[in-house]
Amino acid sequence: MxxxxxxxxxxxxxxxxxxxxxxxxxxxxxxxxxxxxxxxxxxxxxxxxxxxxxxxxxxxxxxxxxxxxxxxxxxxxxxxxxxxxxxxxxxxxxxxxxxxxxxxxxxxxxxxxxxxxxxxxxxxxxxxxxxxxxxxxxxxxxxxxxxxxxxxxxxxxxxxxxxxxxxxxxxxxxxxxxxxxxxxxxxxxxxxxxxxxxxxxxxxxxxxxxxxxxxxxxxxxDPEGEHGEKLPDAHSFQVPDEWGILGHLVRSELLLMWRNRRPRHYLLLSIFFSTFYLVLMLSSGDVFGGVAFPALLGLFASGGFALNYGQLMFCWDAANYQALITRNIAFHTMVRAKLIVLRTSCLLLFLLSLPLFIALRPDLVALHTAFLFYNVGITSALIMELATRNKQRLDVTQGGGFFNFEGISARHMLWIIPTALPPVLFLQAMHESPDLGLTILALIGLGSLIFTEPLTRYFARGLRIRKHTMVEGFTVHAR
Amino acid sequence: MHVEFNGVAKTFGSKRALDIPSWILENGDVVGLVGSNGAGKTTFLRILLDLVHADRGQVLFNGKDVRRQSRWRAQTGAFLDRSFLIDYLTIPEYLDFVGATFGLTRKQTSEALEPFASFLPLSKVDRRRLIRDLSTGNAKKVGILAALFITPKLIVLDEPFANLDPPSQMHLKQILSELAADPERSMIISSHDLGHVTEVCGRITLLHAGEIQKDLQTNTDTLAQLHAWFKEEGVVSAT
Structure with missing residues (x-):
């Protein structure tokens, strides 16, 4: 396979x-x-x-x-x-x-x-x-x-x-x-x-x-680290003790993505997409007509990071997965922390790209907002479903440039279909009442947040069931 | 605290890695796990920590299968190798993280670490250096410290003395002996260093080709017995 x-x-x-x-x-x-x-x-x-x-x-x-x-x-x-x-x-x-x-x-x-x-x-x-x-x-x-x-x-x-x-x-x-x-x-x-x-x-x-x-x-x-050369300082931040292990897991996820090359590349490229690249896309006026293109733009503008980074979640932890699962940490808490990161990333990218939508394409602001809710509610859940099935070790210290497809399988490539196709088809079907279509899309996303707890339990159960195959996959290159 | 291996067997391909009909760790036991390379020591520990799925049998922690419940994790401190560390964190970040898994605040974590200052003086380490930039020996000290400072009921260590400098080995032996004095605490220490392990452990389990060859209480003759066994086993293996 x-x-x-x-x-x-x-x-x-x-x-x-x-x-x-x-x-x-x-x-x-x-x-x-x-x-x-x-x-x-x-x-x-x-x-x-x-x-x-x-x-x-x-x-x-x-x-x-x-x-x-x-x-x-x-x-x-x-x-x-x-x-x-x-x-x-x-x-x-x-x-x-x-x-x-x-x-x-x-x-x-x-x-x-x-x-x-x-x-x-x-x-x-x-x-x-x-x-x-x-x-x-x-x-x-x-x-x-x-x-x-x-x-x-x-x-x-x-x-x-x-x-x-x-x-x-x-x-x-x-x-x-x-x-x-x-x-x-x-x-x-x-x-x-x-x-x-x-x-x-x-x-x-x-x-x-x-x-x-x-x-x-x-x-x-004069190799690095020798002859008194100082290693880089690890910039850090604290989370309140009251947030407990959940806060520490969120913090670790943020430090992971900043201190390792490949996840950092994914982060920077997502920001790049939601800013500079978005300017080009939005400036192109009606060159890209129809419903599909604006829908994909909406999906990626706020969900780009969740889609790129999120689908490899847990693989990022491959080198230290055993440090997590032999500790007193419930799978449920691990999933919650990752969902918080994914959903917050959607909100932050939404806020980052909102001024561009307002300035360049005010007619797409409603679409952008609808996709924020859709990404927070539905896309994050779909991505988590994919992520909990990952079992290939990744070298996070390698860059995330072209040709680095380590850990990416056909499933990751094809996952864009169930993620992107339903909203695009739905908006296409609603093209005569676009506002109603966007409102329904936003409500679906928002409504799905009600199911956060059962979804978290479902993902945690999946992690528990696949625990041994994940550990085996994550350690296979380390031996 | 009671750990029990019941008919546990594991094969990798056609190679039998472990076959333990019965093995019990009682409250207060400090067991040294010894054996040649490939004897099954690490597989033994990984099955105990539910990192490897046994082909048959079960490991019971206080009567409950470790695969079916996870309460054992709240009572266990383990360090097998570098993958038990989170290498993109600094030492204080990692120790705070481990403390938080047991509900400790940063201040409580700091207090809990104080008794181990002789083993890894945190005041002297570069607090901004990432764990992945540490030497093998220092990284190992961090891992061992993270397994010990939460004062768990069960301590599981794989080759804790390897890669440590002599003063650190002495400090570690002293710390382990002090922790072993608690009758409510049990330990399993896998090691190739027969001298250290017979010094620290009150019981030795000798594995060979995945099977338990000997399970003996340590006394003044144990080291010599083990040396004799390994010498003979080495000759047999060579022939």
Whole structure:
């Protein structure tokens, strides 16, 4: 069964990768059709030129969240009689074969061939694509360098990137468009045959490549935690004693998701979806018409975290599950704590994304609110049903980036059908009375809260019944 | 407190891991569980703690099957390996968590830990360091401390002396001896260190290939008897 699930996931991932590549190639080749709907009077090359800086900053943010550094790959080879600089060079070079470097080319090369090469200056055309490649390389090595430097100060990075994106947003909203003009100027300059920007890009790429390579080599000869280097402080918070073990379980869940890479990635990506990505979705106006798309948007805007993180609950505890079940903790209390976390996450994401709905799509505020209740009542329960059936150990210290499907089976992929399909179909059926449909949806969600206690008992019973198979599954990789 | 193994058997694939027709732990018993690698010691403890489902038989805690009720967990402190820790917590966070499972406030937890200060001086540990960043020995001390400070009726420890430095081993022996003085408390300590285990435990259960070979009260000859048995068993195994 496991092998079949693994094959299914691999086939699905393969399909999604090919599909994404085809989408990018198509977008590159037929960008004019897309740009015509947004800015009909501006040539495609100009639109892309003006957006490149913003695009690369956004891609860098995703890269920082998801891309791994080669450091841990080098470590197992250090004892071999191979010179360290050869290892560093090899793994730095090998790290270039990353989806973050390859996938942008699926868009840029077809776009370049179709729209840029048509221009007059051959040198300019070559310098343009050269600059794109240099920017991808710079982004790659800058990520390795910054991750290496900030590995103990991730909070600082998030602060800096937030300031950067915030500044860009203000620049855009205030109508200054400085980064757009700067981006447009640099790439138009290249197309006209001037090499000034290319030299700048080249110098920057060379600098970050050398600096990241040097930093990697240095970090290998001075391993973390040694030579008096201080380990990061564990920021913590207390819960009142009166909350008892329930409060401690909720606190542990929060600390788990913040102190371990993969759950933290899920958390940050959910916040990313409910803010920046949501802006794009909501700004697209009626491009995505019908009922299904707004319904899915409503489902994920407040329930994104519950859906992503929640379905792997208990797997997150795999490494310390025995610490929980041999202690004086009732399964009922464990389920309650997790339900509190899931439901609270829906409320918090709802509040976080509410201003965006109010500002960009006030007509969808009612839908957003209805889905809050639906997610709190129904989605959380469906997710808990899935979570209590998990029995595969997860390495929470690994990132949650692309291709990390550890612990995700066909069931997890297909769970979206019973979770998302009923509300979408229901709203479709009620499309002539949308307000009534949303009210019923909200009432169903709210009403299901009455069944919290019997549901909690049901989930606790499931955990009790599957206790031994879960322990076996959670410890199988640890032996 | 009374623990009873009744016809407990477990196989992994075709390998028999445990076959215990009968074994009883009475109130106040301090049992050392010894045996070679693969003798079934850890399986024995894991079945006792209801982490492994026995193929047949049952473990009774005060007359109740450990699989059918969970009240035994309120009276048991156990540490088998690192998976008994919550490694993304700091030491104080983890100990507070364990205290809370027994209804203790942070202050009460802190007071309950005081008698164990010689074993793990919390005033000297880095309170902000996560358990996963601790050395094997220090992590083990945290696990043992978490099993002991709640002063349970039943203490279950797997290889508690391994990876500990000599002073910590001495402190632990002293603590276990003091805890064993309570006639209401029982202990099961699995160990390869025959010296330590015969020093601390009043009774030794020797496992071999999943079966109980010997179950004897400790006396001045026990250590020599065990050495002789292991020497002979080693020769037999080698041939």
């Amino acid at each position: 496991k092998a079949r699930q693994g094959r299914f996931v691999r086939v699905l991932v393969g399909f999604l990768l090919v599909y994404a590549a085809l989408v990018l190639v198509t977008l590159g080749l037929f960008f004019d059709r897309f740009s015509m709907t947004l800015l009909p009077d501006v040539p495609p090359v100009e639109i892309v030129n003006q957006s490149l800086v913003a695009a690369f900053i956004t891609l860098f943010f995703l890269r920082f969240l998801l891309q791994k550094t080669p450091r841990m790959k080098v470590v197992p080879y250090l004892h071999l009689p191979i010179q360290q600089h050869r290892l560093v060079t090899f793994f730095q070079t090998a790290s270039l074969l990353s989806v973050h470097n390859i996938y942008p080319l699926f868009f840029f090369i077809p776009f370049w061939m179709r729209f840029v090469v048509a221009g007059d200056s051959i040198e300019g055309n070559l310098m343009w694509i050269g600059a794109i490649i240099l920017l991808i390389l710079s982004s790659h090595f800058a990520n390795l360098l910054i991750r290496g430097i900030l590995r103990r100060q991730v909070g600082l990075f998030y602060l800096l990137i937030t300031i950067l994106i915030g500044t860009a947003y203000i620049d855009e909203v205030a109508g200054v468009g400085l980064q757009q003009r700067m981006s447009g100027f640099m790439f138009s300059d290249l197309l006209s045959g001037s090499a000034t920007s290319l030299v700048l890009f080249l110098a920057w790429a060379f600098f970050v490549m050398v600096a990241s390579t040097f930093h990697l080599a240095r970090s290998l000869s």
